[in-house]
Amino acid sequence: MATTGCCLLSTFYFLFSRMLYREADKHDVPAMAQIRATSWGTPDYWVGRISRYMEGVDNPREALSPRTLYVAADGESLAGIIAGHLTRRHGCQGELEWIDVAEQYRGSGVASELFGHLATWFVSQHALKVCVDVDPTNSRARRFYARHGARPLNPHWMVWDDVGAVLRRDRGAN
Numbered sequence: 731m732a733t734t735g736c737c738l739l740s741t742f743y744f745l746f747s748r749m750l751y752r753e754a755d756k757h758d759v760p761a762m763a764q765i766r767a768t769s770w771g772t773p774d775y776w777v778g779r780i781s782r783y784m785e786g787v788d789n790p791r792e793a794l795s796p797r798t799l800y801v802a803a804d805g806e807s808l809a810g811i812i813a814g815h816l817t818r819r820h821g822c823q824g825e826l827e828w829i830d831v832a833e834q835y836r837g838s839g840v841a842s843e844l845f846g847h848l849a850t851w852f853v854s855q856h857a858l859k860v861c862v863d864v865d866p867t868n869s870r871a872r873r874f875y876a877r878h879g880a881r882p883l884n885p886h887w888m889v890w891d892d893v894g895a896v897l898r899r900d901r902g903a904n
């Protein structure tokens with residue numbers, strides 16, 4: 731029953747999705763801020779924060795300058811965002827900074843596609859060990875990361891020891 735539901739949803743999504751995955755630019759920032767603000771903060775706050783991160787003005791702890799942001803665009807609106815940068819934090823080479831999928835697109839594979847784009851970028855930067863700061867109570871995000879091969883590093887962080895291997899595994903499964 732659950733399998734049938736899952737496959738029907740996937741098939742529907744595959745056949746009818748108009749989703750475009752692309753690198754974000756400054757014109758995307760207001761819509762990205764709206765999505766971020768559904769979890770925490772205000773759109774105004776996130777417009778400033780995302781802009782400064784994108785421009786390299788804001789640097790998370792131990793961040794290096796290379797970074798990237800992707801969006802999933804469904805026509806004129808955004809379904810999700812992901813961002814990450816190179817780092818030295820926790821002995822990692824990359825950090826997943828933000829991932830957010832709009833409520834109505836959760837459980838549809840958008841998060842996995844976004845993760846695949848960011849993971850591909852990390853591999854292109856030779857950054858295989860990747861960390862993410864995730865609240866211990868955020869069980870949906872923790873399940874998502876674990877499903878994509880991350881393991882707990884400490885109560886607040888999860889880590890991919892080799893994001894390239896995870897990418898090959900995930901692609902092989904599709």
Ligand SMILES: CC(C)(COP(=O)(O)OP(=O)(O)OC[C@H]1O[C@@H](n2cnc3c(N)ncnc32)[C@H](O)[C@@H]1OP(=O)(O)O)[C@@H](O)C(=O)NCCC(=O)NCCS
Nearest residue numbers: 736739740829830831836837838839841863864870871874
């Ligand atoms: C974290 C987040 C990006 C994960 O995205 P998501 O769409 O919820 O996660 P998944 O892709 O794992 O999908 C959730 C469920 O749908 C199912 N699913 C995923 N892709 C599917 C597909 N193509 N077809 C059918 N079902 C699917 C999954 O099996 C999963 O089930 P489960 O939660 O019962 O295990 C999203 O929940 C979100 O934006 N959360 C708010 C922001 C946040 O917490 N960010 C992380 C901060 S560290």
